[in-house]
Amino acid sequence: MEPVYTLGVDVGSTASKTVLLEGGARIAGRSLVPLGAGTSGPVRAVEEVLSAVGLRREDLGCIVSTGYGRAHVEGAGDSRSELSCHAAGAVFLCPGVRTVIDIGGQDTKALQLSAAGILERFVMNDKCAAGTGRFLEVMARILEADMGELAELDERSQHPVSISSTCTVFAESEVISRLSDGAAREDIVRGIHDSIAARAAGLCARLQVHEPVFLSGGLSRDQGLVRALERRLGCPVETAELSVYAGALGAALLAYRRFRRQEREAQNG
Numbered sequence: 001m002e003p004v005y006t007l008g009v010d011v012g013s014t015a016s017k018t019v020l021l022e023g024g025a026r027i028a029g030r031s032l033v034p035l036g037a038g039t040s041g042p043v044r045a046v047e048e049v050l051s052a053v054g055l056r057r058e059d060l061g062c063i064v065s066t067g068y069g070r071a072h073v074e075g076a077g078d079s080r081s082e083l084s085c086h087a088a089g090a091v092f093l094c095p096g097v098r099t100v101i102d103i104g105g106q107d108t109k110a111l112q113l114s115a116a117g118i119l120e121r122f123v124m125n126d127k128c129a130a131g132t133g134r135f136l137e138v139m140a141r142i143l144e145a146d147m148g149e150l151a152e153l154d155e156r157s158q159h160p161v162s163i164s165s166t167c168t169v170f171a172e173s174e175v176i177s178r179l180s181d182g183a184a185r186e187d188i189v190r191g192i193h194d195s196i197a198a199r200a201a202g203l204c205a206r207l208q209v210h211e212p213v214f215l216s217g218g219l220s221r222d223q224g225l226v227r228a229l230e231r232r233l234g235c236p237v238e239t240a241e242l243s244v245y246a247g248a249l250g251a252a253l254l255a256y257r258r259f260r261r262q263e264r265e266a267q268n269g
Contacts, residue, residue, distance in 0.1 A: 004061045006259055007049070008251025009042060009076065010085065011069030014105035014133065015218065016041035018049045019248040024256035029053045030245055036105065037069025046073075064255035066247050080254055082247055083111060083122050089250030090214045091117040093240040098210035101200050101229070101237075102246070103217040105133040110203040112210070123206045131199035133218045135168050139192045142175050143185050147222070150189050154224030157190035164195075171195070189224065197228035204233065214238045216246035
């Protein structure tokens, strides 16, 4: 029997990600293009993952899109909310997960899952970019640091600097002022991580936080932020190598379920 391939496409505000699943269980490929909704990013991300494994769109059983730009993915058989996709992806990557924190390019979400992995409640921040990936990118640029350097800088902090502003514009001015006062970059980075973690923890406080807690989204790679969240929440925060792909992975899983459901309906019809 030929394997069934399904594709999940997560089109965010700043990046487009795909995950290709074989048989609803094995990740056969993935791609990430740092261009989001309204750009060539989604098309390029799909082309990249298919080219890497030697497949065509016609070989796919189903495509499900999600994210900010989910309505504009060519060939998608269905589009699903980011919430359901991130929940499904998190359960795949961290079986038994009960709380999911997703920090995206322009928003932050906290999800509460049942013991069976079903989404029960969620909260989101407002549309302000404070405490999101965009916020951290702006701060890193001011500090003349690559995003990949931030965890190491954070670890070297001896005298953390408080960043009290929650607005990106005001926080930018505050960081510049701290630098002018002679504060060390690593201490400012620790303060920025603490500020982001405080906002995420504030969202979680509106839910019942149960362990395990899982962090998804682009910032999940930043171990400095992971440590800050653990301090704020008072419990371990899990991540995975593919945490950044959680939304696309969830979409691919839902695509597989949709394919099997349609297959059963065709057999019974």
